[in-house]
Amino acid sequence: MADSITVLAPGLLTTLQDAGRYGYQASGFSPAGAMDYPAMRTANLLVGNSPDMPVLEMTLAGLSCEFNCDCVFAMTGARMDAKLNGRPCKRYRTQRAAEGDVLTVGSALLGCRGYLAIGGGFDVSPVMGSCATSLKFGLGGFDGKKLSAGDVLKLQTPGVPYRKRTAKVPWHLRKDRSYFGDIHIRCVLGPQEEAFTAEGLRTFLSAPYKVTPASDRMGIKLEGAQIEAKDGYDIISDGIAMGCVQVPASGMPIVMMADRQTTGGYTKIATVITPDLHHLAQLKPGDTVTFHAVSADEARKLYRAYIQKLRKEEYDFLRF
Amino acid sequence: MEAKQGSASSPVFKPCGDCNLSVCFGTVIAPEINARVAALNASIQEKPPHGVLETVPTYTSLLVRYDPCKVSYDKLCERLRRRSDAQGSKAAAAAKRTFVIPVCYGGAFGEDLPFVAAHNNLTEAEVIAIHTGTDYLIYMLGFLPGFAYLGGLDKRIHTPRLTNPRTKIPAGAVGIGGEQTGIYPLASPGGWQLIGQTPVRPYDPNRKEPILYQAGDRIRFRAVSAQEYAELSAQAEAGKAVWEVRNG
Numbered sequence: 001m002a003d004s005i006t007v008l009a010p011g012l013l014t015t016l017q018d019a020g021r022y023g024y025q026a027s028g029f030s031p032a033g034a035m036d037y038p039a040m041r042t043a044n045l046l047v048g049n050s051p052d053m054p055v056l057e058m059t060l061a062g063l064s065c066e067f068n069c070d071c072v073f074a075m076t077g078a079r080m081d082a083k084l085n086g087r088p089c090k091r092y093r094t095q096r097a098a099e100g101d102v103l104t105v106g107s108a109l110l111g112c113r114g115y116l117a118i119g120g121g122f123d124v125s126p127v128m129g130s131c132a133t134s135l136k137f138g139l140g141g142f143d144g145k146k147l148s149a150g151d152v153l154k155l156q157t158p159g160v161p162y163r164k165r166t167a168k169v170p171w172h173l174r175k176d177r178s179y180f181g182d183i184h185i186r187c188v189l190g191p192q193e194e195a196f197t198a199e200g201l202r203t204f205l206s207a208p209y210k211v212t213p214a215s216d217r218m219g220i221k222l223e224g225a226q227i228e229a230k231d232g233y234d235i236i237s238d239g240i241a242m243g244c245v246q247v248p249a250s251g252m253p254i255v256m257m258a259d260r261q262t263t264g265g266y267t268k269i270a271t272v273i274t275p276d277l278h279h280l281a282q283l284k285p286g287d288t289v290t291f292h293a294v295s296a297d298e299a300r301k302l303y304r305a306y307i308q309k310l311r312k313e314e315y316d317f318l319r320f
Numbered sequence: 321m322e323a324k325q326g327s328a329s330s331p332v333f334k335p336c337g338d339c340n341l342s343v344c345f346g347t348v349i350a351p352e353i354n355a356r357v358a359a360l361n362a363s364i365q366e367k368p369p370h371g372v373l374e375t376v377p378t379y380t381s382l383l384v385r386y387d388p389c390k391v392s393y394d395k396l397c398e399r400l401r402r403r404s405d406a407q408g409s410k411a412a413a414a415a416k417r418t419f420v421i422p423v424c425y426g427g428a429f430g431e432d433l434p435f436v437a438a439h440n441n442l443t444e445a446e447v448i449a450i451h452t453g454t455d456y457l458i459y460m461l462g463f464l465p466g467f468a469y470l471g472g473l474d475k476r477i478h479t480p481r482l483t484n485p486r487t488k489i490p491a492g493a494v495g496i497g498g499e500q501t502g503i504y505p506l507a508s509p510g511g512w513q514l515i516g517q518t519p520v521r522p523y524d525p526n527r528k529e530p531i532l533y534q535a536g537d538r539i540r541f542r543a544v545s546a547q548e549y550a551e552l553s554a555q556a557e558a559g560k561a562v563w564e565v566r567n568g
Contacts, residue, residue: 026461027461027466028466137464188335236349238381239340239342239377239383242340261463262376271337296335300338303389
């Protein structure tokens with residue numbers, strides 16, 4: 001059989017994701033892409049792929065699959081109980097699989113979304129510049145669908161040489177500090193913070209908010225103290241950036257994520273800073289968040305430091 | 321209402337987090353404000369300023385995604401302000417296109433046409449004549465790929481949305497929802513009153529240009545018979561353009 005893996009059980013929601021389909025938001029396309037971008041990158045780097053290649057994103061419960069060829073793989077993100085041929089299999093390091101091996105990824109013990117990268121990558125044609133799956137539009141990935149049992153996912157071979165040596169990310173560099181269920185998220189107030197009362201802003205920046213089960217790739221829906229607006233929660237529809245915190249008439253905030261609609265008519269009280277988005281991606285229903293405001297200037301500094309850190313990580317792997 | 325607010329003054333810049341900013345031209349839905357959004361957007365598309373990655377034009381503002389590692393916020397705002405001031409709303413006027421979209425109204429193609437007519441004390445033919453009698457400005461795209469927010473629906477055919485939204489509306493359905501009219505680009509749930517059906521697909525992932533039109537373009541509907549609809553559908557299936565574009 002050609003180089004591929006066979007899906008034995010797909011898990012709750014497993015999709016192919018990459019860095020996202022950017023450049024089409026003006027036409028109404030959500031960018032999609034991995035919710036936990038740094039975890040996706042690390043998974044790729046561990047197997048010798050370039051960092052933005054498509055990987056499998058598993059939600060809450062992982063997949064089981066059989067390898068139809070020898071390959072290397074790596075798992076990052078949520079701590080999911082993974083076994084290769086029944087033996088425990090560590091995350092954040094390069095793993096080897098032989099033809100006929102079976103990988104079973106169980107439910108998430110810490111965090112929400114796990115990533116599986118395979119050396120060489122998946123053999124998928126990009127749609128509009130990206131392999132990210134958009135379930136809403138049936139676009140990208142494997143025919144725009146989530147994985148189901150029996151799917152055979154072709155791998156890219158030959159050509160892309162995979163990492164021969166085993167790589168491992170040391171504990172202190174892993175990105176799981178957010179997985180402990182009670183986190184602080186930094187944001188920049190606005191673009192419509194003036195639509196809220198002083199009391200409303202104070203509530204937003206002090207009250208703990210609980211993640212509801214309605215949260216998904218479109219948005220992290222929160223519940224807690226009601227945020228008071230001055231004069232209604234509706235605005236003339238405008239563009240929605242990644243991480244925007246919308247407050248609809250319920251007064252409960254929603255953080256807009258990868259599958260968000262591109263435009264919307266609810267007030268946006270704040271925007272989560274890019275370096276903190278992946279923490280949100282790992283929240284499970286019942287976890288709590290509190291929001292802290294940073295100035296827009298500070299946020300841009302933090303962004304630059306974050307990008308530098310990602311680049312340094314890439315460089316470290318290249319040198320490895 | 322501050323009807324003309326923003327149409328002459330300089331735009332307002334607001335940060336949206338660390339890598340997006342919003343350029344706001346006004347606080348009311350008006351063609352002249354939207355034209356300024358379109359003009360700045362066209363200028364950016366034509367020659368993107370250093371560090372700008374993507375834009376999303378909407379009714380009164382332009383969302384700009386940029387790379388803060390490449391350009392500082394203040395510098396970018398300054399550049400965009402200068403461009404916008406120089407541009408006014410000229411460019412958008414020059415680039416205007418009108419898409420003529422064939423629609424088969426009523427019957428099985430638009431089952432709510434009788435309701436829309438009855439609600440407004442008109443005959444079905446009058447509703448069709450009014451609906452096809454205007455050019456509609458595409459203020460923005462959003463909600464679904466290729467979904468156009470159109471302005472200019474005649475007051476005489478405003479009709480409230482359905483109380484119970486339909487769970488599935490076919491792609492190409494033409495409807496009225498309150499003061500809005502539009503085309504469903506994808507099969508989706510929806511609460512609009514369906515008055516007709518077009519063989520045109522505003523969104524076709526297999527077409528060279530997957531999205532037919534842009535914000536700033538205009539749409540004009542043209543009534544066709546069931547027979548012509550069938551012919552046009554067959555042509556559309558074969559990959560032919562069944563719409564007409566008028567420039568200027």
